Amino acid sequence: MKYFKKKVRIGLVGYQWAGTMHSRAYRELASYEDAAMGPVMQTLVGRNEEHAKLAAVRLGWMSYETNWRRLLIRDDIDIIDIASPTASHAEIAIAALEAGKHVISAHPLALHSADAARMLAAARKSQCIHMAANHLLYVPAIRVMKQWVEERTIGELRSLQIHYSDDSLLGQAVGIGRYLAGEFGRVTAAALSEYGKEGSWQAGVSEERARAADTASNRLTASAAEQQPQAFLASLEGGVAGIFCYAPYSCGGRRGIRIELGGTQGMIRWSMDNMNQLKLYAPEQSHGKRGSRSIRCTAEEHPQASYCWPLGQTIGTEHTFYSMIGAFLQSILTGKELTPSFEDGYRNLLVREAVYTSAAEDRPVDILYSK
Template sequence: MTLRQAQGRQGRPLRVAMIGYGFMGAAHSVGWRQAPRVFALPEAVEMAVVVGRNAEAVRDAAAQWGWQESATDWREVIARDDIDIVDIVTPGDSHAEIAIAALEAGKHVLCEKPLANTVEEAEAMADAASRAAARGVRSMVGFTYRRVPAVTFLRDLIAQGAVGTIAQVRAAYRQDWLVDPAMPLAWRLQKEHAGSGALGDIGAHIIDMTQFVTGLSVDAVSGVVDTIVTQRPLADAGPMSLAKGSGESTTGYGEVTVDDVAIFTGRLSTGALVSFEATRFATGRKNDLSIEVSGDKGALRFDLEDLNTLWFYDRTAPEATQGFTRILVTEAQHPYVGAWWPAGHMLGYEHGFSHQVVDLVTAIAEGTDPHPSFDEGLSVQRVLAAVEESSANDSAWVRISARQPANR
């Protein structure tokens, strides 16, 4: 594909502005950089500008990650005529303001998960996305784990009837980076910035993944959230580190205002039960996202710490040979894999961000709405809010009623 062919209808590449430059900024930058070089995208893309409040730090990030320039005012960047896509990787408290402004300015939007910090913010974002879609402006939420080839393939197998009627789902996301009580009070531990703790940060992923792979909605929940370490040291200068051994001195302590662990049960639209666990206190678990879907014909299991593998149990096979079978999801016919390496040459965490770019740019070029949509992000937000409501009411069951779209 030549550059002229790739530029498509616009006559120039789609130019991207990324707002934010932390951990997710690095991951998204890899996606924007790799996707055009590996996949035959229907339109070319350019990494135009990265935006952050610290001029020196964001300038360094631009140079390291391959952005053409840096800036400190996201409003000025969104107003520019040469920007087509706005990629939001800031903390959740700014998602709604930036996304709505970008959509109203006619920019396509990719927004990191969870969509917002509150249901009300997420509703406003979904309404803005619907209005923008009527003008051909696209929006998508960054639930990137959908785009791990094994997860997409798991979804495809369920849709083909591999497990039959779903009876039960078990989904968990376990990390251990907060076990040390000396870990400083980062923004992810402050409700005004993060919205919630383990529940929203990693619980959002397992809610979305459950709905994605089963094709069913979570209609009711019962659960509890808890904060294990209620105070943490304050970093006395600079950005608060999320990693041990940062070398930062601390002075005083601050309150942790979000949850460390969330354990809840969900009931799907068919009546099937799901068990959910989201924790940042699972000692020894670094990034353990797992899901197992059980049905009357079989079962499928996935674990992010072995992300090129699916396990499939075929209950219709002869009893003498029944057992979980390992499927190595590295063949060219598997989702996304054909553009990468020969069979057996593994993909990693970062590849999902390239696949995210592929799907967004393809939707923009084809004039279709990408998934997960802001409405799908809103559905997850409503489940998160229901879990918090349940926990505040002695784990009472909370039903999640459908919202009627407003002003769309």
């Protein structure tokens, strides 16, 4: 039997994709030899008793409940992990924090910034550890990008470009942007209808064909698509210019994200298609040999390497969850705040709402963060 310095007992609310990935992370972390804190998968919660019971067995939980409120009065629960639909996050998180439980909530933090603000207020009052889960911030290559920005590897950061091929990724793209380049000051968005005036939304694809393809794939309806902000400009800290683009008809590119950072002395690129690798251009090479080079971010000196396979092995999406959950548990052990917290989740929602307001009202929107 393995003994940890400290054990922490978890109650998971929800068992779909986020709940499944969080469960895998807890199981994996429980097997780490050097783990300072051991997660105990105490209870899974689901509204349907039959489904909850089956999910608990399938995912490795010791027991199940059908009402999340029962977790709040149990002494054998230290953490509430919220992986339920977004509309339920605020109510569960606030009640859990008031009951003295640490809370990790799936992305996005809430439906609206007003709900997120209430969650943040409850977190500050409780002094419990809180996390707004965005596993992409725990991709080792993105952590390396952040490190290089801070070290001025490419000089002064001047531009940030993020292209994402699924509208649900807007919030995560904003979170990555804030992580890499700082706070947003103003956004100016354009809606899809602005691009459709010439009758071609994508090279070689007619408007009618694009609408039909969209409906057939059960994504946005044509009327809803016209209201989606497809691109927006942002001004960030230190005069950094941000460009965010969403390609709704990027066939085969679903869940894709591409990032490019431009500095006064170089450039860094990353793509979800090759999540372990960065492209770095730094002009220190002699004339005639200048060009970008590829760097594989799986070495022991790279951030989050301890949560992944041995040096040189492929890191996948599941490892980002191991790393994220591991950081959350470590924060509980040390009592230190971590990123992304509920405050990050709240600020991301403010930016997202500003983007939609800008697209709907056809005007720039300033982002005001309340204390």
